[in-house]
Amino acid sequence: xxxxxxxxxxxxxxxxxxxxxxxxxxxxxxxxxxxxxxxxxxxxxxxxxxxxxxxxxxxxxxxxxxxxxxxxxxxxxxxxxxxxxxxxxxxxxxxxxxxxxxxxxxxxxxxxxxxxxxxxxxxxxxxx
Numbered sequence: 546x547x548x549x550x551x552x553x554x555x556x557x558x559x560x561x562x563x564x565x566x567x568x569x570x571x572x573x574x575x576x577x578x579x580x581x582x583x584x585x586x587x588x589x590x591x592x593x594x595x596x597x598x599x600x601x602x603x604x605x606x607x608x609x610x611x612x613x614x615x616x617x618x619x620x621x622x623x624x625x626x627x628x629x630x631x632x633x634x635x636x637x638x639x640x641x642x643x644x645x646x647x648x649x650x651x652x653x654x655x656x657x658x659x660x661x662x663x664x665x666x667x668x669x670x671x672x673x
Contacts (some may be wrong), residue, residue: 555659556623558659559623559626559628559653559655559659560621560623560628562578562579562628562653562655562659562660562661563619563621563628563630563651563653563661564619564621564630565577565578565579566578566604566653566661566664567616567619567630567632567651568616569604569605570604570610570613570616570634571613571614571615571616571634573604573605573606573610573611574604574605575600575601575604575605576601576605578600578601578604578661579659579660579661580596580597580598580600580601580660580661581597581655581656581660581661581662582596582597582598583596583597583662584596584597584600584660584661584662584663584664585662585663585664586600586663586664586665586666587663587664587665587666588666588667588668589666589667589668593666594664597660597661600664611637612636612637612638613634613635613636613637614635614636614637615635616632616633616634616635616649617632617633617635618632619631619632620632626654626655627652627653627654627655628652628653628655629650629651629652629653630649630650630651630652630653631648631649631650631651632649633646633647633648633649634646634647634649634668635673643672643673644672644673645670645671645672646670646671646672646673647668647669647670647671648668648669648671649666649667649668650666650667650668651664651665651666651667652664652665
């Protein structure tokens with residue numbers, strides 16, 4: 546634990562870090578997401594994030610994220626030092642007024658200094 550942080554503050558900061566990442570999915574401004582330098586992300590068993598800098602660049606400019614219009618308010622739970630967030634991703638493109646979206650279930654783990662160390666993402670597409 547970092548000097549001056551209580552457990553309650555640390556939990557709150559971990560939740561806020563996860564929410565900052567979720568906001569960055571849609572607003573494409575990830576400069577303030579507290580990634581650890583060696584942060585990784587695994588989506589459906591495939592590694593999609595290779596470092597904090599890679600994730601930040603991808604969220605800021607990656608075409609795979611530019612199709613995201615918004616996210617719903619996450620349902621957040623805490624289990625020890627892990628934060629789990631469940632939310633929906635709503636995409637911009639539509640065909641005949643329908644969009645392919647996704648139910649997202651992401652679990653964030655953190656380094657000792659409160660930075661996002663790893664993200665595990667599970668997705669279930671749906672039509673809206």
